[in-house]
Amino acid sequence: MESVDLIYKAIYILVIFGITLLIATYSTYFERKIAAFIQDRVGPNRAGPAGLLQPLADAGKLFFKEDFIPAKSNKALFILGPGIAMLVATMSSAVIPFGDMLMVDGREIWLQAIEVNIGVLYVFGVVSLGVYGLMIGGWASNNKFSLLGAIRAASQNISYELAMGLSLIAVLMMTGSLSLREIAEQQAGFNWNIWYQPLGFVIFLICAFAETNRTPFDLPESEAELIGGYHTEYGSMKLGMYLFAEYINIFVASAVMATLYFGAYNFPFMENLRAAISDPVVANNVVTLVGVAAMFAKIFLFIFFFMWVRWTLPRFRYDQLMKLGWNILIPLAILNILLTGGGIMLKDYLF
């Protein structure tokens, strides 16, 4: 690889990292705003214009709080927990194609940090590592509630990963590829996977809620029963890291859903737009940039949806959660695989 490429990759990765952190920061702000709006309030509006500096004030507050470590805790692991949660959360956005290809000076620049041909597996591998952060933190706190929260997090993630993976298989059967870029490319224009996989998408969506520990599946940190679950003993910026990791996970889950089901950076009439501009390089760049905007619009819609659901639905009971995961979602996902297989066979037979 040339050094120019390396520099470009470094810059790109930094930009994506920055955007991820920025989105996570402002998710906290929008979470409160959306919560407030749904409850007929106006939300934070004192720090800066329309309260836009609120996340900075929160971060400042968290940094200046006492960094407390409980006496009987396992200190090394106690510090490691939030670190792992954060590291793993930021890692997973590496393979997501945020845009197509830009042409600059005759050089092709792909708007994706790393293209691996097993992108989907990478995302799932990394995301499922995230539960280690919760487990380690909850266990190291040496607190019953933390431990309960950690155990819940682990068992919930394992249960829902199964259904998630199964619903994903149906998509992979259709696309025949594990590479996120290829999956994105196959959904050109308005040919999105959601039209072929509505059931799979609903299953995936429900599982995504469970994987990111969001209401109605936020049992690992249910305030009412567990005081805060795995982060009961955490304060200061370590707590901040956990919360931050949660928001980054939401961002990544939204990006993955947008890529897998909602056509990633593709938008309707993109070929018409490409044809309308005579210069092919300019046409390509314009389409790509609009595509990036489309991708982020989709991601923001999903993030909004996550928050919208949080302020609508109450929390599940733990046995209901397990029942939903094992008794309903997994059979449905398998049914979806069968239906997809049948559909593919039928298509081959008819055409």
Add this chain to the structure above:
Amino acid sequence: MEPLSNRSKKVAQKDMTFTERMYLPAVVQGLTITLKHFFKKKATIQYPEQTRERSSVWRGLHVLKRDEQGAERCTACGLCAVACPAEAITMTAGERKKGEEGLYREEKYAVTYEVNMLRCIFCGLCEEACPKAAIFLQDDKIAPARFERDEFIYGKDRLVEPLKTTETK
């Protein structure tokens, strides 16, 4: 067991129908409700800049009135303190000296007059008890939050109506 009366009702848990058990319709219904609220007018009053409109009979901070000549009306009879259910009012009486007729309306007047705003329940009984129409609860002022308890004991300096307003009226 034989029921004592035939008023008891048989209750049974209804089985949920298939659509109810799918939950998703109910979830969508809930989401539309919250989305409606998202666009609704907000109930928030931006407090320091805006204040809630108070009713005309609102009972707020006390004021010790002056008469038309600007003399204090209170004669330290103590009826307000007796009437007060929260025992928030204390006072010491004094005799009016010669030459103070412009300051105090009656021969006996309140040298100190204190209302403890932490005790007061703003019931307004003091204003009803007063034979001299000296004490009133204002409808546009409240006792604001403070850092020290002492600051909640309002003396005459903060209770007596300022002279200026009587002059202009």
